[in-house]
Amino acid sequence: MVASVALAGVAAADDKLAKTTIETDPAGAKVAIDGGEQSARTPMTVSLARGRHIVTVSASNRQPERRAVDAAGAAITVSIDLIRTPPDSDTRKHADAAASKALADDLFARARSAKLRDAKLAVRSGDVTLTLTAVAFDSTELALSRESAAAIADVAGVLKTQAGARFVVIGHTDNGTFKSDLAHDNSELSLAHAVAVARALIAAGIPAADVAADGRGDLEPVASNDTADGKRKNRRIEIVVLPKAADSASSLLGASSDKPKASTLTPDAFKQRMTTLTDRVHTCYKGTPANVMVKLTIDPSGQVSKLVVAPPFAGKPEGDCVESAVKTVTFDAWDGRAQTYSFSYLLSD
Numbered sequence: 001m002v003a004s005v006a007l008a009g010v011a012a013a014d015d016k017l018a019k020t021t022i023e024t025d026p027a028g029a030k031v032a033i034d035g036g037e038q039s040a041r042t043p044m045t046v047s048l049a050r051g052r053h054i055v056t057v058s059a060s061n062r063q064p065e066r067r068a069v070d071a072a073g074a075a076i077t078v079s080i081d082l083i084r085t086p087p088d089s090d091t092r093k094h095a096d097a098a099a100s101k102a103l104a105d106d107l108f109a110r111a112r113s114a115k116l117r118d119a120k121l122a123v124r125s126g127d128v129t130l131t132l133t134a135v136a137f138d139s140t141e142l143a144l145s146r147e148s149a150a151a152i153a154d155v156a157g158v159l160k161t162q163a164g165a166r167f168v169v170i171g172h173t174d175n176g177t178f179k180s181d182l183a184h185d186n187s188e189l190s191l192a193h194a195v196a197v198a199r200a201l202i203a204a205g206i207p208a209a210d211v212a213a214d215g216r217g218d219l220e221p222v223a224s225n226d227t228a229d230g231k232r233k234n235r236r237i238e239i240v241v242l243p244k245a246a247d248s249a250s251s252l253l254g255a256s257s258d259k260p261k262a263s264t265l266t267p268d269a270f271k272q273r274m275t276t277l278t279d280r281v282h283t284c285y286k287g288t289p290a291n292v293m294v295k296l297t298i299d300p301s302g303q304v305s306k307l308v309v310a311p312p313f314a315g316k317p318e319g320d321c322v323e324s325a326v327k328t329v330t331f332d333a334w335d336g337r338a339q340t341y342s343f344s345y346l347l348s349d
Contacts, residue, residue: 017047018071022055023283025081025328029059043283054181061085063195063213066182077284081328083198084212086168104128107241110158119155128241130155135197135237142182142192149200156204159241166210168240169198174231175218191215197237207303209330265298265331265339274343277325281345285321292322293344302331305338318347 022031023043030041034053042057048071055078058064062082069078104123107130118134132155136145144152159167171190183189194213202208223230292313297306307326313319322345 017049018073019045019075020048020069020071021045021075021077021283022057023077023079023280024057024059025079025280026059026062027279029057029062029080029082032056043279045283057082063191065195066192068182079284079324081199081202081208083195084208086212086214102243107158107162110161118151130159130239130241132197132237132239133233135193137193137196142189142196144196144200152197152200153204155239156201156206159201159239160204160206162241164244166242166244167198167201167206167212168242169194169201169211169213170238170240171197171213171215172220172234172236172238173218174234175221175225176231185217187215187217189215190217193237197239201239207301207330208328264336265334265341267341269331270298270339270341271343273329273331274326277329278345280325280328281322281347284324285318285347287317287347289346289348290318291344291346292318293342294322294326295340295342296326297338297340298331299338300334300336302333304329306340310342321347 021043022045027043028041031044033046033048033055035056048069050071050073053069053071055067055069056064057067057080059082061084063085065080065082067078067080069076104121107128108121118132120131120133122129122131132152134148135152136148137143138145159165171192171194173186173190173193175186178186178189183192191214194215198211198213201211218225218234221230221234222236223233225231225234290313293310295306295308295310296304299305304327307323308314309319309323313322
């Protein structure tokens, strides 16, 4: 009887902990939980006491993020695709004024045709800048409201027609004080807003490699903060549109711009890139062993244009796990036509 009580007590204690898996793209991000830095890097699994916890992740050339995790006893997975940072150099520098003007003319025409609401296009110091003045966030002050997410999708529909462009999303705030467990000041708040918009652009179809984010807090007001209307104008999102050819856009987001394109995507290059996702795939599914095959069509841009999970795992947890990981993959660009390859992942406990 005593042994039974002791075992029951252990079970009750274990039930108060939630096994939490934290995974990021890119993998290997540093993790801090409730302010205490962990020695491990993502992907990682920790046991959290019931309640609210703040997970902070950071990685080189990516913006840091904080996420609230509500541990309730059941195992959960927190997946965070970190948004790229702009370069240390001036993100608004252009060497090719002609390319910038052509980009501006095309965007102005497309924006008028799409009848974008609460969005203003302008050219400032040679930069094409789209200012969003009515982006709203939910009660946490960090996530986009449902209405604003739909509006950002409309904006993305115009922006993603610009095949030769990259985008830097910049958040701005008024000078009102702000502090929460997810953003400690206006600088962090503006960055969180920019990251939320950047993520919405990516979700709407703009390649993640073409999107970066930054936050300026209340340092660049466009109106006086002494009035409510001025504060409203200062709370804004700007999307700086940079022509790739003009700003060596590959260097904008950390890639080498003078690397020659391959003539094709070779099977070895495809296999090597897909193999890098193995750890990510293995952390998102724990269950009966399964061999999941996917078929990918990759455009010369390096983006996946078609992804099919082979039966019998299409639409099932095993297939969803693999599909979610593979959707994040990008390849080096090449000269030539689209290529189609298949690859399989063996899932196991």
